[in-house]
Amino acid sequence: MDPELTELAERAQNEQNRPNGHIAKMTARKVDVFYGDKQALFAVDLDVSDRSVTSLIGPSGCGKSTFLRCLNRMNDVIDICRVDGTIKLQEDNIYEKTIDPVQLRARVGMVFQKPNPFPKSIFENVAYGPKIHGMATSKSELEDVVENSLIKAGLFNEVKDRLYEPGTGLSGGQQQRLCIARAIAVSPEVILMDEPCSALDPIATAKIEELIDELKENFCIVIVTHSMQQAARVSQKTAFFHLGKLVEEGETNQIFTNPVDQRTQDYITGRFG
Amino acid sequence: MEQQDISTRHTSKKAKVRLAKRYAFERRFKMFGILAILISAAALMTLVYTIAVKVAGVFTENYIVLDVQYDEKIIDPSGERKTENFELSAFRKLVRTTLRENFSYVPGGRQAFPLYRLLSDAAILEVRKHIQANPELIGSTEKFPLLADDVTNLYLKGYYGTLEKLPSFGVAQPVGTSDTIEVFVQSNSLNVILQAKKDFMAKEIRRLNRQVRAQQRGIDEFNKRILAAETDQREQDIAKFKREVQTYTSRRDALQKEVSDLKLRIKALGGEAALNKDIASFFLKINGGMVKVNKISPDRIEGVVYRPLNSDAPAQEGQWELLVNSKPENDRKISDQQIAWIEKLKEQGKIKEIGNWRFLTANFSREAEQAGVWGAVAGSFWTMMITLLLAFPIGVTAAIYLEEFAPKNWFTNLIEVNINNLAAVPSIIFGLLGLAFVIGVMGVGRSTPLSGGIVLALMTLPTIIIAARAAIKAVPPSIREAALGIGASKNQAVFHHVLPLAMPGILTGTIIGMAQALGETAPLLMIGMNAFVVDTPTWFTDTATAMPVQIFLMADFPETAFQMKTSAAIIVLLLFLVVMNAVAIFLRQRFERKW
Numbered sequence: 001m002d003p004e005l006t007e008l009a010e011r012a013q014n015e016q017n018r019p020n021g022h023i024a025k026m027t028a029r030k031v032d033v034f035y036g037d038k039q040a041l042f043a044v045d046l047d048v049s050d051r052s053v054t055s056l057i058g059p060s061g062c063g064k065s066t067f068l069r070c071l072n073r074m075n076d077v078i079d080i081c082r083v084d085g086t087i088k089l090q091e092d093n094i095y096e097k098t099i100d101p102v103q104l105r106a107r108v109g110m111v112f113q114k115p116n117p118f119p120k121s122i123f124e125n126v127a128y129g130p131k132i133h134g135m136a137t138s139k140s141e142l143e144d145v146v147e148n149s150l151i152k153a154g155l156f157n158e159v160k161d162r163l164y165e166p167g168t169g170l171s172g173g174q175q176q177r178l179c180i181a182r183a184i185a186v187s188p189e190v191i192l193m194d195e196p197c198s199a200l201d202p203i204a205t206a207k208i209e210e211l212i213d214e215l216k217e218n219f220c221i222v223i224v225t226h227s228m229q230q231a232a233r234v235s236q237k238t239a240f241f242h243l244g245k246l247v248e249e250g251e252t253n254q255i256f257t258n259p260v261d262q263r264t265q266d267y268i269t270g271r272f273g
Numbered sequence: 274m275e276q277q278d279i280s281t282r283h284t285s286k287k288a289k290v291r292l293a294k295r296y297a298f299e300r301r302f303k304m305f306g307i308l309a310i311l312i313s314a315a316a317l318m319t320l321v322y323t324i325a326v327k328v329a330g331v332f333t334e335n336y337i338v339l340d341v342q343y344d345e346k347i348i349d350p351s352g353e354r355k356t357e358n359f360e361l362s363a364f365r366k367l368v369r370t371t372l373r374e375n376f377s378y379v380p381g382g383r384q385a386f387p388l389y390r391l392l393s394d395a396a397i398l399e400v401r402k403h404i405q406a407n408p409e410l411i412g413s414t415e416k417f418p419l420l421a422d423d424v425t426n427l428y429l430k431g432y433y434g435t436l437e438k439l440p441s442f443g444v445a446q447p448v449g450t451s452d453t454i455e456v457f458v459q460s461n462s463l464n465v466i467l468q469a470k471k472d473f474m475a476k477e478i479r480r481l482n483r484q485v486r487a488q489q490r491g492i493d494e495f496n497k498r499i500l501a502a503e504t505d506q507r508e509q510d511i512a513k514f515k516r517e518v519q520t521y522t523s524r525r526d527a528l529q530k531e532v533s534d535l536k537l538r539i540k541a542l543g544g545e546a547a548l549n550k551d552i553a554s555f556f557l558k559i560n561g562g563m564v565k566v567n568k569i570s571p572d573r574i575e576g577v578v579y580r581p582l583n584s585d586a587p588a589q590e591g592q593w594e595l596l597v598n599s600k601p602e603n604d605r606k607i608s609d610q611q612i613a614w615i616e617k618l619k620e621q622g623k624i625k626e627i628g629n630w631r632f633l634t635a636n637f638s639r640e641a642e643q644a645g646v647w648g649a650v651a652g653s654f655w656t657m658m659i660t661l662l663l664a665f666p667i668g669v670t671a672a673i674y675l676e677e678f679a680p681k682n683w684f685t686n687l688i689e690v691n692i693n694n695l696a697a698v699p700s701i702i703f704g705l706l707g708l709a710f711v712i713g714v715m716g717v718g719r720s721t722p723l724s725g726g727i728v729l730a731l732m733t734l735p736t737i738i739i740a741a742r743a744a745i746k747a748v749p750p751s752i753r754e755a756a757l758g759i760g761a762s763k764n765q766a767v768f769h770h771v772l773p774l775a776m777p778g779i780l781t782g783t784i785i786g787m788a789q790a791l792g793e794t795a796p797l798l799m800i801g802m803n804a805f806v807v808d809t810p811t812w813f814t815d816t817a818t819a820m821p822v823q824i825f826l827m828a829d830f831p832e833t834a835f836q837m838k839t840s841a842a843i844i845v846l847l848l849f850l851v852v853m854n855a856v857a858i859f860l861r862q863r864f865e866r867k868w
Contacts (some may be wrong), residue, residue, distance in 0.1 A: 022650075072756065072758070074754065074758065077754075077757060079680065079681060093404075102760055102761070102762045103760065104760075105757060105758060105759065105760040106759070106760030108759065109759060110754075110758035111758075111759075112751060112754060112755065112758065114751060116749075116752060116754065116755040117755070118752065118755060118756075118770055119752075119774065128756075128759065128761075128769070129759040129760065129761075132760070132761055132765055132769075133760060181757070182755075182759060183758070183759060185759075186759055186760060241790035
C-alpha cells in the first residue's frame with residue numbers, strides 16, 4: 001500500500017478517535033528526585049496529555065530535564081540518582097518492579113539535545129530499533145519501517161539517494177530529524193525531546209518545529225525547551241519549573257498570557273532565567 | 274599599591290622586562306626540547322649504525338664447491354642401500370677425503386685438521402641428507418657446495434684482513450720447492466718488511482718504556498713511605514716497604530734490559546730479522562706456490578712453504594708477488610696456513626657466495642655458521658598466539674565490566690588501583706608466578722609456548738585492561754544514551770555501539786601490550802624457555818624458545834659470527850614489531866569511525 005495513503009488513513013482515524021478533552025497519557029504524582037544527598041525535584045505532580053505537545057520550561061538547573069528523564073527511566077543509568085513517587089504510563093506505574101526499563105524505553109522514546117546519530121549508515125540508524133525489538137522479520141519489512149519513519153520525520157526526500165552513507169555526514173538539522181526518525185521507528189507511545197533545537201540554526205529549528213506539530217497527531221510529545229517562543233509555538237500545554245518545583249502548569253495560552261504565579265510572570269517576561 | 278596610569282600598565286619598562294622574561298623562558302624551553310630530541314636521535318642513530326655494521330656479515334654465506342666422489346666403499350660398504358643406516362662418520366670421511374684430494378701436499382693425520390676446519394660440520398650433514406634422498410648417486414661424482422666454517426666465511430668477507438699486493442721488483446730466485454726454503458731477491462723490495470719489523474719493535478720499546486715508568490713510580494712511592502715510617506719508627510713497616518721496593522726495582526731492571534736488548538736488535542737489523550705472529554703476515558707468491566716469510570734480510574727471505582712451488586727456476590719481475598695481511602696472525606682466528614689454502618680455492622673459483630637464507634630457515638646451533646632463528650620465530654609465534662587468545666578476551670571483558678557494569682564502590686576502586694599497579698610490576702615477578710603457579714600448580718609443561726604464553730598474558734592483561742578502559746571511557750555518553758533511548762538493553766548498547774567505537778583504542782593498547790610481551794625476556798628465562806632447542810616447535814606444547822631469549826643466548830657466544838647473528842636476530846625482532854605496529858595502524862584505520 002502506498003505509504004502516504006496509509007498515513008492519510010491513519011490520520012483520519014486518529015482525528016475521529018480524538019476526544020474533546022485531553023486524555024492524560026502519563027501522570028506523575030509526588031515525584032522526588034535525589035542525586036546522592038541533593039534533592040533535584042520536589043513533589044512534582046504533572047499530567048501529560050496524549051496526542052499533544054507538553055513543553056517544560058524554566059531556568060537552567062530547575063529540574064525540567066531531570067523530570068523528562070524520569071519519564072523513561074533514563075535516570076536509572078546514573079548510579080547516585082533515586083526517584084520517589086509514582087509515574088504512570090496509562091495504567092502502569094513505570095517504577096514498579098514488573099516494568100522493565102528496556103521495554104519502557106521502547107514505549108517512551110527520546111530525542112536528545114545534541115543530535116547523536118550512531119556512526120553508522122542512515123538506514124542502520126533507523127533500522128536499529130526495529131531490529132532489536134524484533135519488529136521486522138524480513139529485509140523488505142525493515143526497509144518499509146525505515147522508509148515510513150524517514151517520511152514521518154520529513155527526511156526521506158533529502159536522504160533517499162544516500163541511505164547507506166553515514167548518518168554523521170548529514171547537517172545538524174538533518175541529524176536531529178534522523179534521531180527523531182530513529183525514535184519513531186520503534187512506534188513509541190510517547191516521545192520525549194530534551195531541547196531538540198538548541199544546537200540548530202533557525203531554519204533547521206523551524207523544520208523541527210513543523211515536524212513536532214505533525215507528529216503530535218500520532219504521538220504524545222513532551223519537550224524541554226529554553227526558548228519560550230518555541231514553547232508558545234509548538235505546545236498545547238506548558239509547565240514551568242523553578243528550583244526543582246513545578247510552579248505552574250496549564251494551557252500554553254494561559255501560561256503565556258495570564259500566568260497565576262508571580263515567578264512565572266517574571267520568567268516569561270525575562271526578569272530572570 | 275600605588276595608583277598607576279592605566280594606559281602605561283602594559284607599556285612601561287617593567288612590563289617590557291616581564292615580557293622579555295616570558296619570551297626568554299619560552300626560548301629556553303624550546304631549546305631544551307630540541308636538545309632532548311637531538312640526543313635521542315643520536316642515540317638511535319648509534320644503535321642503528323652498530324647493528325647495520327654488524328649485520329652486514331650475515332646477508333651472505335660462503336660455500337666451497339668441490340667435486341665429491343660418492344664412493345660406495347666409504348658410504349655403503351655392504352651395498353644394501355639402507356639409507357637410514359648411513360653413518361655420519363662415513364660422510365665425514367668422504368668430505369675429508371675430498372678436501373685432501375684438492376690439497377694433496379698436506380700431510381695426513383693431525384696436521385690436516387686445520388684444513389678440515391675450513392668446512393662446517395653442516396657440510397657433512399648436508400651431503401648425507403643429499404645421498405639419503407638420492408641413493409642412486411652413489412658411485413658417481415658431483416659438484417657439491419660444502420658450507421664453509423664461520424671463520425672461513427668471515428675471512429672471505431674481509432673480517433680477518435685481506436691480502437694486499439706490495440710493490441715487487443727484480444728477479445726472485447727460490448732455493449728449494451717445499452718445506453722451508455730461501456728466496457733471493459735482487460732489489461730493495463724487501464725493505465718494506467724490514468721497515469714493518471722496525472716499526473713494530475719501536476712500538477714495543479714505547480710500550481716497555483711505559484711499563485718501566487710505572488715501576489719507577491712504585492719505587493718512588495715506597496721510598497716515600499719508608500721515610501715516613503722511619504720518622505715514626507715503625508720497624509715492621511720499614512721492612513715491608515723495603516721488600517716492595519726490591520720487587521719493583523727488579524721488575525724495572527728486567528724491563529729496562531728488554532728495552533736495551535730491543536734497541537740493540539734494531540741496530541743489528543741491517544743484517545737479518547725474524548718475524549713473529551704479532552706483526553703483519555707477509556707472503557711470497559712464486560712459481561705457483563706460496564711461501565710465508567719467517568726471516569728477512571735485505572736481499573733474502575727465509576720462509577715456510579704453504580703451497581709447494583712448481584719449480585725452483587728464477588721468477589722474473591712481474592711473475593712473483595709480495596703480499597701482506599696487515600692483521601697479525603695472533604689477532605685473528607684463522608692461521609696463515611689456512612689463508613694460503615683459502616686463497617688457492619679462491620683462485621680456482623671454488624668459492625661460492627650466496628644469500629644467507631639459512632639464517633631465517635634454520636634452528637639454533639652451537640656452530641655459528643649453522644645457527645638460525647626460525648625455531649625462535651616459531652616459538653615466539655606460538656607464545657604470542659596463547660598470549661593473544663588469553664589476554665585479549667579476558668582483558669576486554671574485564672574492561673567492559675569494570676567500566677560499564679560494575680558498581681562504583683570501594684571494592685571496585687581497590688581493583689582499579691591494583692590493576693594499575695599490576696602494570697608496573699617487574700616482569701621477572703610474573704616469571705616467578707609462572708614458575709610457581711602455571712608450572713608448579715597447573716602442571717603446564719616447562720619451556721613450552723603454553724606456559725610462556727600464560728605468563729606473558731598475565732603480564733599483558735593490565736596493559737590491555739587499562740587501554741581498553743580508556744578507550745571505552747572515551748566513547749561519548751551520547752552514543753550510550755541514543756541506544757538506551759530507543760530501548761536497547763545495557764548489553765546491546767555496549768556491544769552494538771560502545772565496543773565498536775572503542776575498538777581502535779582497544780586494538781592499539783592490545784598491540785602495544787603484545788609488542789611488549791614479544792620483547793620480554795626475563796619471565797621466559799624463569800620458566801625455562803631459554804632451553805637450547807634444536808627442533809622447530811609446531812604446537813603449543815612443544816619445547817620452544819622465543820626471539821628475545823634467543824638473542825640473549827646468541828649474545829653469550831664469543832664468536833664474531835655469533836655477534837653478527839645477534840644483530841641480525843635483533844633486526845628480525847624489530848621487523849616483527851614493525852609488522853605488528855603496521856597491523857595496529859591498519860586495524861585502527863579500518864575500525865575508526867567519526868561521530
